[in-house]
Amino acid sequence: MKKAIVFDNSGTLLERYRVIKDIANNSIFTDVNSLDLIDSNSSLALVVLQMNASVLSSLNQDYLISNLIRDNDIEFDVSFTTKDISKSELKEIIYNEKIATIKDITDGFDTLHEKIPQMELCNGSALIIDIDKKVISYTITSAGRLFPEVLSTVEELKNRGIELFIASGDRKGAISRLACMLNINENNAFGTVSTAQKCEIVSDLQSKGYKVMMVGDGLNDLLAFKKADVSVLTLEQKEEVSPKLYNKTDFVVEDISQILDITF
Known part of the structure; x- marks a missing residue:
């Protein structure tokens, strides 16, 4: 066979190194498993951005993530969720979100480089969407070797x-x-x-x-x-x-x- x-x-x-930012509390942590975090809540979805996140450092840090994704037609996919939702429904939430900025992603870059200065693979950036509240609750940057x-x-x-x-x-x-x-x-x-x-x-x-x-x-x-x-x-x-x-x-x-x- x-x-x-x-x-x-x-x-x-x-070997994974991950930085998660809690946007509401403006706090960064590295010791939480994002999948477990999502699994503990009934309305979260992990959305992976299909882009090279390194370009974000050169952009206006106050630029809304929603505008970044919409204006540049950045593709994204749902990797893990605790609530059934279509991609079109998630797109509507993301496009209309008015809180999270590029800085909420790039804030994790320095910590990530400290953890793994010679990374072999950059997995990129992701968002954790609260479907019920219709906000980006967390950003994630990750890399590894x-x-x-x-x-x-x-x-x-x-x-x-x-x-x-x-x-x-x-x-x-x-x-x-x-x-x-x-x-x-x-x-x-x-x-x-x-x-x-x-x-x-x-x-x-x-x-x-x-x-x-x-x-x-x-x-x-x-x-x-x-x-x-x-x-x-x-x-x-x-x-x-x-x-x-x-x-x-x-x-x-x-x-x-x-x-x-x-x-x-």
């Missing part, structure tokens, strides 16, 4: 004839670059996919005759964990993991290289 492994990105292949054993693990898996895929909620451009770094077929790399879409990717591979292992570390991997033939939870990010994931995983590993010991 053909075999495939679907990897999440941040926290799984990439490959965990030490990723390159050798990927190479060994390819030597074993296992087809490799990436399915991540992160920015599409970042996932394309990651696929290039790992010499994974770009057609096998899916950026800014939702929880349901990750599950669909696993299901599609199974329909094509693959036995599928899903490897991830976050709540947006939950449905894919349930669908996969084998699910593997990675703890290399060393963040608290939701019990929801522990209850749906077949294996738990401390290091990405340990998946080489799992037979499936």
Whole structure:
């Protein structure tokens, strides 16, 4: 039987560094998992901006994020949400938001560079939208570097004839670059996919005759964990993991290289 492994990105292949700004309280924190934050509220949505965030430093910092997105026709996608909402409905909320500014994104840049001065991959910027209040509640900037054993693990898996895929909620451009770094077929790399879409990717591979292992570390991997033939939870990010994931995983590993010991 053909075999495939679907990897999440941040926290799984990439050691993740994230800066979140609470706009209402004008506070910045780095020790909160954004997916857990969203999961704890019934009306939040994680929106990933499909843009290179580095250009924001040169813009008027008081420029509204809503104007930035609308005036430049910046594409965005919903990565994770606790409330069903269409993209068009979210677009209306974002376009009419009158509080969050570019500075609410760039305020996290210095902290991010302090944490990881030699970043290998910039995942980009995202917004957490409060659907009920119709405001941008949080901004997120994130980047990272490959965990030490990723390159050798990927190479060994390819030597074993296992087809490799990436399915991540992160920015599409970042996932394309990651696929290039790992010499994974770009057609096998899916950026800014939702929880349901990750599950669909696993299901599609199974329909094509693959036995599928899903490897991830976050709540947006939950449905894919349930669908996969084998699910593997990675703890290399060393963040608290939701019990929801522990209850749906077949294996738990401390290091990405340990998946080489799992037979499936």
